[in-house]
Amino acid sequence: MSGQPATGDHAAAAPRDDAAPRGVPATAQNRDPGAWFPAPRAGGERAGGERVSVPGLDTTAVLPYAGSRASRRTRWLRAWMMTAPVDVVALLVPLALTHQHWRGTLVMAGLTVAFFAAGGLYRARRHVSFLDELPSLSGRLLACGAIVAIIAALRHASAEYVLGFTQQVALAAGLVVVGRALTREFTLVARRRRWVEHNAIVIGSGPTAVELARLLRRYPQYGLRFVGCVDAAARPAPSAHPLIGTLDQLEKLVALVECEVLLIADPGCPEPVLMEVLHRPGNAGCDLWAVPRLWGSRSSGDHIGAIPIVKVGDITLSGPRWALKRASDIVFASLALLLLSPVLLLCAVATFLDGGRDIFFHQERIGRHGRTFRIIKFRSMRPVDEHESRTNWSIAHDRRVGPVGRFMRRTSLDELPQLWNILRGDMSVVGPRPERPYFVEKFSAEYPTYSMRHRAPVGLTGLAQVSGLRGDTPISDRARFDNYYIENWSLWLDAKVLLRTVAEVFRAGGR
Known part of the structure; x- marks a missing residue:
């Protein structure tokens, strides 16, 4: 998520809290719940004259703020x-x-x-x-x-x-x-002057959320146009600021009001539930700001009114960050294929002598955004059948793994052909390790955060693997490390993982 333009000090004079927003008739605030809204088009623009209702949403609080012309003109601006x-x-x-x-x-x-x-x-x-x-x-x-x-x-x-x-x-x-x-x-x-503003939804309905909503309506210099609050369904909001929907409806609301910023105040739900909602594709494109839960938390000097806020880092790899990562992948894979070509040739010859003509092993794996691709590896064993290949979890001590295959697996040399997958765009150098469809479906059902790791491209190596989580290790721990990597990605983090991977190879710490 990219940063929006910055914001500032209180104005010397401000309109009353109950005053109608600039450019909006006062009568617009008195419309009945369930009023009709212009429907957003696929590209974010609203269809002229086309009307659509959103069942189950109290849209009264949205009407005075939704569809800001300034927001649509300036949504591409960055700080x-x-x-x-x-x-x-x-x-x-x-x-x-x-x-x-x-x-x-x-x-x-x-x-x-x-x-x-x-x-x-x-x-x-x-x-x-x-x-x-x-x-x-x-x-x-x-x-x-x-x-x-x-x-x-x-x-x-x-x-x-x-x-x-x-x-x-x-x-x-x-x-x-x-x-x-x-x-x-x-x-x-x-x-x-509202030349620059971005539609914002406050997540929460407690006192802090209500105060944030009041400040955003009163002081335009924060660059945010308040469009409403959302919270868990079981938590009623104060009558002065009715909810415009629940957390489950947040994706629809983000599209409806062309929301670009989400402010997390005091949501009435556990943090894992909130994170699951924020990771949904329709919400992941919004900037995230959060009010620290502990009194005295430092916010690097940023605040709205007297309420400290912190910028939550980008929870997806997109935009310039993705372009930078992809460019580094292409450079690294190209150089590695060139420099390691003698090693690849020796591995191919050894695999041929150990197991015959089929030196490469192809298997379907799940990549970024759940897309399937065929991974390439040096063959280290011969499975009994295709079903076993897809559903057998660990073969670390399988008798069908020969001495050459065992050495290649321990040194991870069997993974080198995946450099071609990286050049093709199926994989990245560093990222969550790709898994088979059978286990992706199984683990996603058992561990709520497992599917979130597919926000980023899968990798030749990963933070979880260099942290000792390979082979028969807890899936929940792997998912936690993978999601941490995605949310804290940097080129230096990739470099650290690569250096630790090289150390693992020389220690023969593979499976």
């Missing part, structure tokens, strides 16, 4: 789209004055943008305040300037050269600070 270009321009301004230090200026620009991104200075915020960002902004600018100045001093003995470059760095840093102040002020103006 970095204004700040990052301004930062880059400010950092490159010294090039317009002189080309003497152009290499150092380019390095300074690239390093600063990288430091800003790592420090979260391009992430979405609900509370926008330039002064809140100033300490982090200044610290990273000083660090980048010091690094580049030290490199320049080591490369050039002339004090005059270093002094001139330092002056350019100071100029660029000052322009970045000014540019950030201007962009933040423009963001606040755009939100207060």
